[in-house]
Amino acid sequence: DLLVVGSANADLVIGVERRPAAGETVLGSDVRVHPGGKGANQAVAAARLGARTALLARVGDDGHGRLLLDSLRSAGASTAAVLVGGAPTGVALITVDPDGDNSIVVSPGANARLTPGDVREAADLIGAARVVSAQLEIPLETVGELVRHLPGGSRFVLNPSPPAALPAEILSACDPLVLNEHEARFVLGADGRAGADANGQAGAAGANTGGAGDRSGTAPEDRARALLELGPRSVVITLGARGALVADSRDDTCVHITSPRVEAVDTTGAGDAFTAALAWRLGRGDSLPDAARYAVRVGAAAVTAPGAQESFPTPEEVAAL
Numbered sequence: 303d304l305l306v307v308g309s310a311n312a313d314l315v316i317g318v319e320r321r322p323a324a325g326e327t328v329l330g331s332d333v334r335v336h337p338g339g340k341g342a343n344q345a346v347a348a349a350r351l352g353a354r355t356a357l358l359a360r361v362g363d364d365g366h367g368r369l370l371l372d373s374l375r376s377a378g379a380s381t382a383a384v385l386v387g388g389a390p391t392g393v394a395l396i397t398v399d400p401d402g403d404n405s406i407v408v409s410p411g412a413n414a415r416l417t418p419g420d421v422r423e424a425a426d427l428i429g430a431a432r433v434v435s436a437q438l439e440i441p442l443e444t445v446g447e448l449v450r451h452l453p454g455g456s457r458f459v460l461n462p463s464p465p466a467a468l469p470a471e472i473l474s475a476c477d478p479l480v481l482n483e484h485e486a487r488f489v490l491g492a493d494g495r496a497g498a499d500a501n502g503q504a505g506a507a508g509a510n511t512g513g514a515g516d517r518s519g520t521a522p523e524d525r526a527r528a529l530l531e532l533g534p535r536s537v538v539i540t541l542g543a544r545g546a547l548v549a550d551s552r553d554d555t556c557v558h559i560t561s562p563r564v565e566a567v568d569t570t571g572a573g574d575a576f577t578a579a580l581a582w583r584l585g586r587g588d589s590l591p592d593a594a595r596y597a598v599r600v601g602a603a604a605v606t607a608p609g610a611q612e613s614f615p616t617p618e619e620v621a622a623l
């Protein structure tokens with residue numbers, strides 16, 4: 303029912319007292335290796351909720367790739383469309399200091415080799431999906447090819463992360479575009495109408511072109527409406543502990559959905575859990591606000607436990623909130 307198209311990474315996490323300067327070596331904690339990447343995270347989150355889920359992604363023929371495949375399978379996601387080989391599995395090298403601040407180096411590896419040709423070869427799978435959910439940790443051309451293969455009557459959900467200038471063809475396919483406040487600022491600053499070209503890497507500060515361009519201090523409601531002007535049918539802005547804002551061009555509504563109050567332990571992957579839950583519920587026929595009401599509970603549950611995929615809730619855990 304749900305097809306996720308996106309990245310799969312091994313997250314290698316080392317605790318450090320402080321980060322090394324150039325030319326310096328510091329000792330850190332034992333390395334912890336976690337399955338991650340936004341695509342794999344979403345697939346695991348949805349499958350754990352009980353969604354019939356497949357992931358279209360690429361991993362390397364290596365131990366990290368096997369870790370990701372195991373995590374997907376044990377959550378109940380289909381790995382039939384996880385392509386293997388061509389480059390090492392994507393890796394995120396994460397150092398965490400005593401204040402909890404992260405420094406991250408990402409090696410996209412196999413994710414960068416998920417090509418438009420891979421999308422064409424998966425045309426049957428794409429054609430059978432009710433909902434297709436993608437992010438931007440794979441090449442933008444691959445996402446562009448994906449939107450050209452979406453079947454009529456299906457729904458396309460995009461989390462533009464890491465944020466990039468989006469071509470109109472992708473923006474207008476989104477229903478909804480799901481993004482946090484940082485990503486919303488970027489997409490508005492890059493202004494998909496005036497500035498974006500398919501390869502654009504317009505900086506967040508760089509391309510404020512006016513029109514729908516962003517201003518600091520803009521209320522989330524105004525941002526949501528400005529994002530709608532870029533072409534998506536609907537927009538969901540996630541607001542962390544404050545929940546989410548849902549804006550729909552069809553009925554010109556903008557609704558704030560509050561999140562349950564929880565003790566936040568680790569917010570890693572909260573947005574992925576939210577988006578996966580939202581996409582799945584849309585595929586089941588929920589209205590956008592109803593799907594978001596479920597998704598904020600899933601996101602909130604995900605922050606109550608450490609890690610990303612390890613923290614994603616079962617339906618029972620969502621119901622217990």
Ligand code: ADP
Pocket residue numbers: 482483540541542543544545546561562563564566569570571572573574576597598599600601602603605
């Ligand atoms: P991202 O992880 O992409 O930055 P957010 O921080 O907006 O996204 O979180 C996504 C969703 O996770 C929120 O809409 C909310 O439902 C939930 N969430 C995140 N942080 C908290 C929190 N501290 N308390 C309750 N819910 C949270």
